[in-house]
Structures are given as structure tokens and as C-alpha cells.
Amino acid sequence: ELAQIGVTGLAVMGRNLARNLARHGHVVAVHNRTENRTKELIEGYGHEGAFLPAQTAAEFVGSIARPRKIIVMVTAGDPTDRVIDELTPLLSPGDMIIDGGNANFAETIRREDSLREKGLHFVGAGISGGEEGALHGPSIMPGGSAEAYAEIGPILEGIAARVDGRPCCTHVGPDGAGHFVKTVHNGIEYADMQLIAEAYDLLRKATNLVPDDIAEVFAGWNEGRLGSYLVEITAEVLGQVDAETGRPFVDVVLDRAEQKGTGRWTVQAALDLGTPVPGIAEAVFARTLSGESELRAAARELPGPPPGAREASRALVDDIEKALYASKIVVYAQGFHQIATASAEFGWKVDLGAMARIWRGGCIIRARFLDRIWSAYNADPNLPTLLTDEYFREALADAQKAWRRVVSTATWLGIPVPGLSSALAYYDGLRSPRLPAALIQGQRDYFGAHGYRRVDRAGTYHTAWSADRTESPS
Numbered sequence: 001e002l003a004q005i006g007v008t009g010l011a012v013m014g015r016n017l018a019r020n021l022a023r024h025g026h027v028v029a030v031h032n033r034t035e036n037r038t039k040e041l042i043e044g045y046g047h048e049g050a051f052l053p054a055q056t057a058a059e060f061v062g063s064i065a066r067p068r069k070i071i072v073m074v075t076a077g078d079p080t081d082r083v084i085d086e087l088t089p090l091l092s093p094g095d096m097i098i099d100g101g102n103a104n105f106a107e108t109i110r111r112e113d114s115l116r117e118k119g120l121h122f123v124g125a126g127i128s129g130g131e132e133g134a135l136h137g138p139s140i141m142p143g144g145s146a147e148a149y150a151e152i153g154p155i156l157e158g159i160a161a162r163v164d165g166r167p168c169c170t171h172v173g174p175d176g177a178g179h180f181v182k183t184v185h186n187g188i189e190y191a192d193m194q195l196i197a198e199a200y201d202l203l204r205k206a207t208n209l210v211p212d213d214i215a216e217v218f219a220g221w222n223e224g225r226l227g228s229y230l231v232e233i234t235a236e237v238l239g240q241v242d243a244e245t246g247r248p249f250v251d252v253v254l255d256r257a258e259q260k261g262t263g264r265w266t267v268q269a270a271l272d273l274g275t276p277v278p279g280i281a282e283a284v285f286a287r288t289l290s291g292e293s294e295l296r297a298a299a300r301e302l303p304g305p306p307p308g309a310r311e312a313s314r315a316l317v318d319d320i321e322k323a324l325y326a327s328k329i330v331v332y333a334q335g336f337h338q339i340a341t342a343s344a345e346f347g348w349k350v351d352l353g354a355m356a357r358i359w360r361g362g363c364i365i366r367a368r369f370l371d372r373i374w375s376a377y378n379a380d381p382n383l384p385t386l387l388t389d390e391y392f393r394e395a396l397a398d399a400q401k402a403w404r405r406v407v408s409t410a411t412w413l414g415i416p417v418p419g420l421s422s423a424l425a426y427y428d429g430l431r432s433p434r435l436p437a438a439l440i441q442g443q444r445d446y447f448g449a450h451g452y453r454r455v456d457r458a459g460t461y462h463t464a465w466s467a468d469r470t471e472s473p474s
């Protein structure tokens with residue numbers, strides 16, 4: 001018997017995806033560069049379903065029914081190209097490679113193009129949810145052609161997470177669309193985590209609450225509109241006590257956040273597209289700042305405000321909930337705007353509402369409020385920004401006083417809140433009828449004769465700043 005699908009790359013993600021496929025009744029060919037991992041999979045989990053282990057790439061390809069579907073789950077970057085190069089000569093026209101790694105979407109576009117020329121399908125599929133998701137149902141964001149999706153879609157939808165009976169998987173769009181959306185998903189994840197961390201920091205430093213109390217605050221928030229996987233695990237982490245010292249776990253962990261790079265890619269892509277995603281950028285930079293040990297040591301003695309009185313007030317806790325919710329709306333709005341911009345630029349026609357829908361389960365940013373984003377785009381697929389959707393506009397209106405109080409309290413106390421404050425600045429920036437960008441245009445024209453446009457008539461103009469200061473069309 002031949003396998004219906006193959007998985008190569010059997011580290012945590014590949015192994016669990018292969019098990020998930022087998023548990024859903026598929027015969028799964030499995031392969032890994034180092035054979036030991038294949039053996040471990042068969043020995044540990046072979047009883048869960050039908051696996052066809054292969055030692056070599058040729059044996060692996062030969063054990064899969066045509067048109068072949070092969071999921072590649074290896075370290076993103078060079079290794080992905082190595083594996084594609086090894087598989088390609090063994091494949092036949094119509095066969096398909098699905099890259100489930102965290103690839104850069106630009107590389108996915110390149111790979112899709114080069115395999116298409118060889119008559120092969122290439123599907124760059126973003127997969128979120130970590131190892132648990134891979135096993136029990138991830139959120140899957142496949143790109144590639146509609147023709148390829150017709151073949152692989154049903155299988156991926158079958159193993160994806162489900163919410164209200166619907167799979168957290170849909171065809172995102174051609175070539176790199178899936179990996180792009182996965183990248184922005186991760187960027188939003190960075191921003192969401194940063195906002196939660198700032199909310200915790202404020203509760204810790206501006207109130208009398210200790211981590212155990214704050215764990216309860218987050219657990220309470222998780223029951224409401226902030227209900228999400230990230231808020232849920234925040235409560236778990238804050239409630240954890242270090243076995244060795246008896247201290248809160250969060251106090252024994254070195255305060256230097258690491259990163260693998262998808263947040264940075266989101267910001268790099270946003271810079272290339274010219275799309276503002278300050279909330280995601282602040283989150284990436286907050287992680288890098290935390291890791292600047294020497295810089296932080298050198299700056300430790302810089303003066304801050306005198307210690308403020310700690311408030312034990314319930315009112316501040318409620319204010320922080322509102323500031324967190326409002327800021328969360330803003331960073332998601334930024335991420336969705338970035339997807340919309342890229343979609344227009346690359347001709348992907350991404351259904352934004354569907355992205356919110358498939359993020360409701362399986363992935364790290366799964367959250368109750370994604371239902372709201374889905375409805376917002378259902379009501380108006382061309383919504384220019386989520387902020388103007390009726391529900392979100394009201395939520396922001398309701399939160400804004402508290403949000404402003406929280407940002408100013410943090411500022412007075414010297415507690416850094418780059419996420420919360422930049423979200424507020426984005427909100428105020430977008431709603432301002434006039435921005436000081438007019439002055440910047442004047443400065444640019446002064447030193448570089450770059451020209452400017454006027455509010456009252458068409459055309460581009462230049463003022464002769466160093467001569468008689470008369471204006472002429474430029």
C-alpha cells in the first residue's frame with residue numbers, strides 16, 4: 001500500500017503533524033535526514049496509525065501515491081532549499097511540496113516560481129500552535145495555487161483545529177500569501193505579548209498586588225472580552241512558584257526576551273511596504289532593549305521620578321484592562337492593515353475576515369475577540385481600518401479615558417509602556433484632522449527642494465527659501 005501523504009523533517013513539529021495525519025486515518029510516509037528520529041517516531045507512536053518509514057529520500061518518495069503530497073517540516077532557510085533540491089529530481093509533474101516551516105514569504109515566492117517551472121506545486125503553509133497544535137490541531141495558513149489547494153486543502157482542513165465546527169484552515173492566496181500571513185500572525189503575537197507584559201509590569205509596580213494576585217487578575221480577565229490563550233497562560237506563568245527558592249517564577253527568570261525572527265520579518269516587510277505597524281515594531285525593539293545587558297548596566301543610575309505612591313485601587317486595575325483591550329484592538333488593526341496592503345501589492349486577494357476566523361483556534365493568538373474582527377470584515381470587506389468598525393469604535397471610545405490615564409500614570413512613575421503608549425499615539429495619529437507632517441514637508445522643501453503639495457489646489461510646489469521666498473510650481 002502507498003501512503004497518501006509524506007512528512008519529512010521529524011523534529012517536534014514534523015513528528016506531531018505526522019501523528020495528527022495518521023490519527024485522522026491517513027497512511028503517512030515518514031522520513032528524516034537523521035534516521036534515528038524516524039525510528040523514534042515508529043517506536044514511540046507507530047501504534048497510533050499507519051506509518052511508512054523510509055530511510056532515504058528515494059525510498060520516501062517511492063512510498064507515496066501520485067500525485068504526491070510531501071510536507072517539509074525542517075529548519076527554515078537553507079535546510080528547506082536543501083530538502084527541496086533533494087526531492088525535486090525524484091518527483092513527477094503534478095506532485096506537490098508543502099513547506100510548513102516558518103519561511104520568509106519572499107523565499108516562498110521564489111520557491112513556488114521555480115517549482116512551477118518544473119511542473120510541481122509548491123504550497124508555503126504557515127502553521128501555528130507549536131507542538132501541541134501540530135498534534136491536536138493547528139491553525140494552518142496555506143498559500144500556493146488554487147489548483148494545489150483543491151488537492152491538499154481537504155487533508156489540511158481535516159487535521160486543523162476546529163471552532164464552531166469550522167476548520168482553522170483556508171486557502172490564503174497565491175504563492176507567498178500563506179507564509180506572509182503567518183509572519184504577520186507572529187508579529188501580532190509579539191505585540192500582544194508585549195502589551196500583556198506591560199499590563200503586568202504596571203500592576204506589579206503601581207499597585208500593591210503580588211504575582212499571585214496578578215495571576216488572579218489575568219485569570220479574571222480571561223473570562224471576559226480579553227479571553228485568549230495568551231492571557232490564560234499569563235495567569236499560569238504568574239501563578240507559578242519556583243520550587244528551588246519558593247519565589248515567584250517570574251522573579252527568578254532573567255529579564256531578557258529572546259526571539260527567532262518572525263517579528264523582525266513582519267517589521268521589515270512593513271518598512272518595505274510603507275505600512276505603519278508601530279505596535280509590532282515596539283514589541284520587537286522592547287525585546288532587543290531587554291537583551292542589551294551592557295547598555296542597561298550603563299544606564300542603571302540614570303535619574304527617574306521619585307518612587308510614587310502605590311495604589312491598591314480596583315480602579316487602576318480596571319483602567320489597565322481597558323488600556324490593554326484598546327491597545328490590543330490597535331495592534332491587530334495594524335497587522336490586518338499590513339496584510340491588506342501586501343495583498344493589494346502582490347495581488348493575493350486575501351479575505352481578511354477569513355484570517356481572523358482561522359486564528360480563532362489552534363494558534364498562539366487565538367482569542368475571543370477574533371470573532372469581532374471576523375464580523376467586522378463580514379459587515380464590510382473593504383473596511384479601511386478595524387478602528388472604524390462600529391463595535392471597535394465604541395470599545396475605543398469607552399476605553400480612551402482609562403487608556404490615557406494609564407499611559408500618563410506609567411509615564412509619571414517611570415514605568416516603560418512602549419506598546420500601550422504607541423498604540424495610543426497611533427490612534428490619535430489616525431484620528432487627527434491635521435498632523436505636523438505639513439511642517440516636515442516644509443523642512444524637506446527648505447533643505448532639499450523636495451517640493452510639497454497644497455491643501456487648496458493641485459500640483460507640487462517649491463518655495464525659494466534662500467532667495468525671495470516666492471512659491472513656484474515644481
Ligand code: NDP
Binds near residue numbers: 012080131
Ligand atoms: P527544527 O526547526 O529544530 O528543525 C529540525 C528538523 O530539521 C530536523 O528534522 C532536522 O533533521 C531537519 N533539518 C535541519 N537541517 C536540515 C538539512 N540541511 N537537511 C535536512 N533536514 C534538516 O524543528 P521544529 O520541529 O521545531 O520546526 C520545524 C519547522 O517548523 C521550522 O521551520 C519551524 O520554524 C517551524 N515551526 C515551529 C514551531 C514550533 O513551535 N517549534 C511552530 C510553528 C512552526 P535532523 O534530525 O537530521 O537534524
